[in-house]
Amino acid sequence: MINFILRNIWQRIILLIFISIISHAIVHLAPGEPALVDPSNPRMKAEDIQRIRASFHLDEPLHIQYIYWVKDLASGELKSFKDNQPVVNKIWERFLNSLPLFLIGTMITWFLAFPVGIQAALNRDSIFDRSSTFFSYALISIPGFFLSYLCIIFVVKTFDVPVIGMQTFGLEEAPLLLRYMDRVWHLTIPALMSAIAGTAILSRYVRSQMLEVIHQDYIRTARAKGLPEDEVIYHHGLRNALLPFITMFGLTIPGLIGGSVIFETIFAWPGMGRLGYEAIMARDFPIILTLNFFSAILVLLGTLVSDILYAVADPRIKF
Amino acid sequence: MNELIPNLETDGLEPAKGLFRERWDILKRNRMAYASYWFLISMFGLAILGKVLTQTVVMFDPKVVRLSEKFLPPLTPFTSTLTPEEDSPALGVYLLGTDELGRDVFARMLEGTFVSLTVGFVAVGISLTVGIFIGGLAGFYGRVKLGFITVDTLLMRFVDIILCFPTFFLILTVVALLPPSIYNIMIVIGLTSWMGTARFVRAEFLSLRDQDFVVAARSQAIPEWRIIFIHMVPNAIAPVLVSATIGVATAILTESALSFLGFGVQPPDATWGNILADGKTFLFDAPWLTFIPGFTILFVVLAFNLCGEGLREAFNPKLRSTP
Numbered sequence: 001m002i003n004f005i006l007r008n009i010w011q012r013i014i015l016l017i018f019i020s021i022i023s024h025a026i027v028h029l030a031p032g033e034p035a036l037v038d039p040s041n042p043r044m045k046a047e048d049i050q051r052i053r054a055s056f057h058l059d060e061p062l063h064i065q066y067i068y069w070v071k072d073l074a075s076g077e078l079k080s081f082k083d084n085q086p087v088v089n090k091i092w093e094r095f096l097n098s099l100p101l102f103l104i105g106t107m108i109t110w111f112l113a114f115p116v117g118i119q120a121a122l123n124r125d126s127i128f129d130r131s132s133t134f135f136s137y138a139l140i141s142i143p144g145f146f147l148s149y150l151c152i153i154f155v156v157k158t159f160d161v162p163v164i165g166m167q168t169f170g171l172e173e174a175p176l177l178l179r180y181m182d183r184v185w186h187l188t189i190p191a192l193m194s195a196i197a198g199t200a201i202l203s204r205y206v207r208s209q210m211l212e213v214i215h216q217d218y219i220r221t222a223r224a225k226g227l228p229e230d231e232v233i234y235h236h237g238l239r240n241a242l243l244p245f246i247t248m249f250g251l252t253i254p255g256l257i258g259g260s261v262i263f264e265t266i267f268a269w270p271g272m273g274r275l276g277y278e279a280i281m282a283r284d285f286p287i288i289l290t291l292n293f294f295s296a297i298l299v300l301l302g303t304l305v306s307d308i309l310y311a312v313a314d315p316r317i318k319f
Numbered sequence: 320m321n322e323l324i325p326n327l328e329t330d331g332l333e334p335a336k337g338l339f340r341e342r343w344d345i346l347k348r349n350r351m352a353y354a355s356y357w358f359l360i361s362m363f364g365l366a367i368l369g370k371v372l373t374q375t376v377v378m379f380d381p382k383v384v385r386l387s388e389k390f391l392p393p394l395t396p397f398t399s400t401l402t403p404e405e406d407s408p409a410l411g412v413y414l415l416g417t418d419e420l421g422r423d424v425f426a427r428m429l430e431g432t433f434v435s436l437t438v439g440f441v442a443v444g445i446s447l448t449v450g451i452f453i454g455g456l457a458g459f460y461g462r463v464k465l466g467f468i469t470v471d472t473l474l475m476r477f478v479d480i481i482l483c484f485p486t487f488f489l490i491l492t493v494v495a496l497l498p499p500s501i502y503n504i505m506i507v508i509g510l511t512s513w514m515g516t517a518r519f520v521r522a523e524f525l526s527l528r529d530q531d532f533v534v535a536a537r538s539q540a541i542p543e544w545r546i547i548f549i550h551m552v553p554n555a556i557a558p559v560l561v562s563a564t565i566g567v568a569t570a571i572l573t574e575s576a577l578s579f580l581g582f583g584v585q586p587p588d589a590t591w592g593n594i595l596a597d598g599k600t601f602l603f604d605a606p607w608l609t610f611i612p613g614f615t616i617l618f619v620v621l622a623f624n625l626c627g628e629g630l631r632e633a634f635n636p637k638l639r640s641t642p
Contacts, residue, residue: 015480015483019483022480023484026489026492026493030493030496030497137624137625137628138617138621140624141568141617141618141620141621141623142613142616142617143575143576143579143592143595143613143616143617145576145579145599146575146595146609146616149599149602149609254485257485261487261488261580262487262576265580276488276491280492280495280496283496288492291488292488292489292492295488296483299482299483
């Protein structure tokens with residue numbers, strides 16, 4: 001077991017190195033660089049651009065720049081091009097903002113998808129099954145920002161609650177309960193919106209997994225033993241259907257960064273996705289690279305965790 | 320020998336229906352998928368018609384700006400005296416209203432239909448080409464050793480690396496850094512979505528490469544590229560094409576998401592995505608600018624998804640509900 005984990009970690013570290021090299025190459029080879037973001041600024045003189053380029057090591061060859069980046073990242077001294085703040089602190093701050101959004105979104109996804117998927121599988125070809133299938137396709141097909149706009153208008157008009165940003169401006173002095181309620185409103189709508197597509201996809205997976213399991217011999221055996229139907233479904237069926245979802249759970253972790261760009265932009269939520277978006281707009285290479293690196297770490301961590309959990313949960317897997 | 324051959328035919332050994340005919344009948348039974356299929360066909364017709372009309376007929380020109388005719392709701396008849404007569408919309412009615420520059424939304428949607436579908440199809444075409452190439456290489460030459468690792472390991476680790484990038488973030492990075500152009504968007508969407516196809520084709524090739532027809536082809540000294548592309552790819556392609564249907568839907572959605580952030584297809588080219596993204600500013604004054612492209616995207620993407628799912632069911636006997 002220890003061997004298995006160590007080997008997995010080792011492989012992932014090698015992958016990570018390659019990922020960082022490739023992402024470094026993509027970002028630096030693409031046209032457009034930090035000094036050229038604002039070409040019309042009259043105060044930017046040629047020598048200023050030279051000075052900026054020199055201080056960011058942009059004149060060095062690519063591999064030297066890569067080494068600078070790794071060295072600075074390791075020592076925690078990597079600074080953003082834009083405001084000279086330490087990159088790791090900036091990302092950490094945004095990470096703490098993104099985390100509640102991600103957690104609530106994931107919770108909504110998993111708590112909604114499972115009951116719907118199981119119900120649909122148990123009553124195959126019923127009206128519920130057909131309509132949930134249709135609705136999940138419709139929800140996958142609708143552009144996320146379009147739905148979010150409709151939802152914002154609906155909430156603002158019906159409940160008279162603003163939902164943009166992390167809290168309502170000017171409520172800092174309000175009583176605790178009010179502030180708390182305000183926070184819940186601001187958190188729920190974006191979390192719900194970012195959870196919708198995931199819920200639709202996951203419920204389809206749950207349905208097909210349950211359908212596959214329900215026709216297995218051991219379910220027939222359990223029924224033949226005279227077990228109550230609930231026990232057959234939830235104890236014998238669901239437990240076996242759950243296995244592939246260990247993998248899926250690991251794969252949702254990178255959604256912390258990539259999946260949130262749109263929704264954090266719409267809801268003006270100062271999270272990691274928005275940080276990445278702003279960094280791209282400003283050609284802030286250290287932040288883009290480090291965010292990419294973190295998200296690669298998250299992906300690899302997710303797959304590692306799911307591999308280990310899978311091995312723990314399924315006794316058929318040998319090391 | 321000569322007598323045997325007519326016997327074979329009269330024995331009815333020929334399959335009653337061809338493979339595609341049979342699959343087609345299964346698809347037909349899924350009413351939603353079948354309806355989506357016809358909806359998409361009519362959409363393609365509309366796209367081509369729209370391309371021709373917007374290019375040739377002045378009445379349909381989506382770029383005509385009529386500043387006196389801003390924000391007219393759908394179905395407003397053309398009555399303006401300030402705008403010259405030759406700039407009047409088709410049939411003398413703004414079927415879907417006008418936008419903030421007085422452009423005819425109907426004409427813009429017509430133009431956008433062609434552009435959006437092109438973005439979807441070209442992006443998927445690129446992703447299929449790369450995916451089939453990489454997957455085929457890994458599947459067919461998988462056992463060949465390059466130094467200390469096999470081709471298969473090399474290529475599949477490469478796929479793993481690409482899979483680790485957050486796709487949308489990667490697209491955004493590249494699109495933001497490259498000069499904005501419709502071709503860059505198609506290429507970037509295509510180049511970031513081929514990994515699934517590659518894995519699929521590789522898996523199919525692994526099971527195909529030891530089958531008798533491939534061994535027979537090898538024994539006849541048929542060149543390897545012919546074996547790969549003429550003999551093996553057609554046998555592996557059906558499931559890939561099915562997932563490509565859904566890929567088109569995803570590409571259209573990605574383009575609209577990019578448009579929302581301002582990196583999509585740039586004006587004056589119209590796509591559903593950028594009409595929607597532009598319209599959101601006027602959500603309260605001119606809701607039709609948001610709702611028309613929004614619901615068009617919803618219906619078309621939904622049709623692609625349902626059609627793809629129907630095809631998947633037809634081509635995968637395991638998923639069929641009624642045998």
